[in-house]
Each structure stands twice: as C-alpha cells, then as structure tokens.
C-alpha cells in the first residue's frame with residue numbers, strides 16, 4: 420500500500436556503517452514503515468472530531484466512508500485497534516497463512532478471545548452447540564479471516580428494520596462496489612443450478628463473493644490481493660486523507676458529559692492508560708466488545724447487550740453419481756437465498772480435486788430475543804481492569820424448528836440435484852462467527868440500543884457500528900449488511916458534525 424510521505428525505506432532512519440565507505444544502511448522494512456502507526460502519546464495531545472474503535476467490517480467501513488466523503492477537510496480522525504498488524508490482507512491471499520494463522524481448534528489464543536456461553540433459559544440443559552463465542556483481535560478484524568460470501572438480505576429479512584428497502588439498496592450498492600462483490604468468480608454450475616431451479620428452488624443462482632476479478636491495468640497499484648479485507652478500506656482511506664491509527668491499544672471506557680460523548684480511555688499493552696478527547700466516538704469493536712465497553716462506561720440502555728443473535732449452521736458433503744458430472748472439475752458455487760416460507764439459505768461449493776463431491780451448508784434464522792444477551796461478570800476482571808463478558812444464550816423452539824427444516828431442505832435440495840448426502844451435522848453456534856444484535860438499531864429505546872443511524876439513544880456523539888447494530892439475523896451472511904449499515908452511520912456522523 421502507498422502511504423503519502425512514507426517511502427518504504429526511510430532515508431532519515433538509515434544508519435551510517437562507520438566503516439571506510441561510509442554508506443548509509445537502509446533499515447529493514449517493518450510494519451511501522453508500511454503503515455503509519457501513531458504513538459498513543461501523540462494521540463493524547465490531539466482534539467479529534469471522530470475516534471473509531473476497531474478496524475473490522477464496521478470500523479473499516481466507517482473510516483473508509485469518512486475519508487471518501489471528507490477528503491482532506493481538516494477534520495481529525497483517530498482509529499484505535501486492540502489487535503496487532505498480523506496479516507496484510509485476507510488469509511486466503513497468502514499461500515503460507517496456515518502456519519502463521521492456524522484457524523484450527525482450539526483457535527489460536529494469541530489472537531482469539533473466548534466468551535463463555537451459559538443458557539439464558541435456565542430450564543435448558545447445557546448443549547455442545549453452545550460452548551463459547553470467539554472474538555478476534557487483529558488489524559482488519561475478522562475480515563482477514565472471513566469467507567467473503569456477500570449476499571444481500573432479502574426483503575423478508577429486512578422486515579421491521581428501521582431502514583427502508585430503498586435506502587438499504589443504495590447502501591448495498593456502495594458496499595458492494597468498495598468490496599468488489601460479484602457473482603462471476605465461481606464457475607456457473609449449470610448441472611446443479613438447472614436441477615435446483617426446475618425442482619423447487621427457482622431462486623438458486625451463483626454465489627456472490629467479495630473478490631476483485633477485474634484484471635489489473637497497466638501501471639495500476641493494487642493495495643491488496645484480490646480477496647477483500649478491510650485492510651484495503653484502510654489503504655483507500657489513507658490515500659485520500661491523513662488519519663491517526665494506534666494498534667495494540669485497547670479502548671476500555673467512553674466518557675460522557677451532560678448526555679454527550681467527550682472522550683475515550685484507552686490502554687496500551689503495558690496497561691498504561693491514556694485519555695483521548697473527541698467530539699464523536701464510534702464503537703465498532705464487535706458484537707461482544709462494543710456492549711462491554713458501553714456497560715463498563717456506565718452507559719445504560721434497556722437493550723444494550725441484549726438481543727444477541729447469530730445463524731444456525733448445518734453442513735454436509737454431497738456425492739455426485741459417477742457419470743453424472745458433465746463439467747470439468749473446478750471451483751463452482753451456488754447460493755439459494757431464503758424465501759418467505761424458508762427461514763434458511765443454502766450454499767453448495769465444489770473444489771478441485773474433489774470433482775464428484777461438494778459441500779452443502781445451510782444458515783438459518785435465529786430469533787432476536789431480549790433474554791439472549793452479553794453481560795459483564797463483575798467477579799472476574801481482565802488485565803485492563805474491565806469485567807469479563809459472558810454470553811447468556813438459549814435456542815428458542817422456533818430456532819430448533821428452523822434447524823429441523825434446514826436438514827429437511829438440504830435433503831430436498833439433494834434430491835433435486837440427484838446427489839447423495841453424508842450425514843448432516845450442526846456447527847456449534849460460537850464457531851459460526853455470525854454473532855450480531857447486541858446494540859441493535861431501532862426507534863424504540865426499550866427494544867433498541869441505538870437510533871436508526873447507530874447513535875446510542877440519548878447520548879449525542881456516541882455511535883455503534885459493525886455487527887452489533889444489526890436488528891435481526893435474517894439468513895444472509897452478515898458482512899455486506901454490516902458494511903452497508905456502517906457506511907450509512909458514517910454519512911449520519913458527517914451530517915451531525917457539519
């Protein structure tokens with residue numbers, strides 16, 4: 420990525436050799452040179468217009484939109500990221516990501532934090548489907564780890580949202596453009612699509628993914644390889660205007676005065692505290708950390724931390740009968756959206772060299788219920804002095820019924836495609852990684868944490884972005900919707916700070 424005024428090798432930082440031929444030695448390129456990290460001591464001296472916490476789908480989108488709309492207008496933007504600079508892009512862009520990253524069970528504790536789950540309904544016994552949620556701390560958030568599947572929510576999913584379809588469509592268009600969402604990356608699997616469409620699944624189509632398949636034109640500089648992560652949003656923002664960004668720095672508390680956000684307490688990894696002054700704070704620190712910071716700041720709201728939701732996730736492998744596979748083996752993927760009667764979506768993915776086998780997965784709607792929530796455990800305080808969070812979650816009868824229907828639906832789809840299925844299994848909820856809803860937007864402060872644009876009810880200058888703001892789960896993978904809503908929040912902030 421090109422950062423203005425920051426050459427890759429900095430002559431000022433070079434050191435004389437001290438030998439006869441007194442050449443300067445270039446310092447090794449480091450992440451500091453690639454990215455202009457700002458010392459937190461310097462950030463403490465600045466009066467910010469906006470501070471964004473987190474650089475995942477929510478934080479990356481807000482930063483990108485502010486930079487794109489504001490350009491170099493003199494407003495001061497600061498970004499606080501608890502994680503480290505681990506990957507320069509999405510892990511799939513790196514041939515050697517596995518040893519470094521290793522998304523194996525259990526997740527690498529260097530980067531992942533676990534949030535234990537206890538039943539919210541005490542009458543339900545503990546379930547292996549409900550063990551713990553996992554939260555990633557890294558520059559780029561989960562976008563450096565995600566699978567890039569980027570469908571829009573359907574109109575049925577959006578029912579009851581405080582945003583009109585027309586407006587959602589506009590923000591989906593913007594998010595799809597910056598994320599390079601397209602349906603042409605995977606090969607069209609005619610042999611599956613035709614059978615699905617003719618046998619009860621007319622909505623089946625190619626899977627939308629956030630991958631830049633546009634050829635590189637002469638002289639063009641690409642900030643990242645083709646699979647999208649928010650690192651490319653940070654790069655785009657940096658090419659448009661300056662902003663300050665501190666990594667390995669954790670936001671722990673928001674300060675408010677007379678119903679207005681005025682600052683943020685952050686701590687470095689030596690647990691030294693700093694106080695940042697700002698007109699606006701955007702918390703985009705994930706479904707678990709955003710309500711945790713709010714609750715730790717004494718900010719009360721009937722819905723803060725509540726309505727925790729995600730998707731149920733069923734998986735199996737399908738086998739195509741020998742001689743019934745008209746295509747050359749190759750990457751192909753099918754997406755079957757949810758409908759008014761079907762509360763789940765399905766995806767089929769085939770990869771070489773498994774030409775006669777492909778994956779089928781299904782994601783189901785999980786109800787948004789007040790009792791499913793994130794709470795602080797005041798008996799257990801972390802090394803930053805913040806009470807740890809605990810998730811209280813139980814599936815409702817409707818959720819369990821949707822899971823049964825998902826199994827049935829996968830079997831019907833298999834019949835339609837003329838394939839046989841291995842046994843279907845359910846993924847534990849915490850490993851689905853589609854957590855949402857703990858600071859949902861809405862008009863009623865008793866059922867939503869923030870107004871329709873992400874401003875915490877009753878506190879000006881305090882905003883949420885990211886997956887926590889999503890009102891209800893729908894069945895579509897959440898990243899694109901998270902980006903669209905967060906871009907919309909940035910537009911609202913721009914209006915408020917005029």
Ligand SMILES: Cc1cc2nc3c(=O)[nH]c(=O)nc-3n(C[C@H](O)[C@H](O)[C@H](O)COP(=O)(O)OP(=O)(O)OC[C@H]3O[C@@H](n4cnc5c(N)ncnc54)[C@H](O)[C@@H]3O)c2cc1C
Pocket residue numbers: 472473474475476477478499500501502555556557558559560561562564565566567568569668669670671703704705706708851852853854884885886887895896897898899901
């Ligand atoms: C393996 C995997 C596959 C996935 N596949 C898909 C997919 O195909 N399609 C899809 O739509 N979704 C997918 N997702 C889900 C998607 O990545 C998330 O929904 C999305 O990233 C959530 O965005 P967010 O900004 O709310 O949170 P995150 O992306 O988690 O970002 C939170 C950010 O806040 C930072 N942070 C946390 N606490 C603090 C603090 N106290 N102070 C400062 N910074 C802090 C974190 O380091 C991080 O940068 C996948 C996720 C995973 C892990």
